[in-house]
Amino acid sequence: MNQKLMRDILEWLVAALLIVCIVTAALNLTFGGFTPIMWFVLALWAVLVIICSEVTVIRELLESKK
DSSP: OOHHHHHHHHHHHHHHHHHHHHHHHHHTOOBTTBOHHHHHHHHHHHHHHHHHHHHHHHHHHHHHTO
């Protein structure tokens, strides 16, 4: 899978997870058995995956220039 496509998909996932987090927190309910904090943690995990993949791409680019 293309790196840019994967990043775009994960960015949309982060946005969707944060929206679900905010809505479930505002309505004080659980959705799918997950509390609002769990949706927030899932969004943070997706952001971490995006950051790690971008750092890996940058590292590989710099190593190939040596």
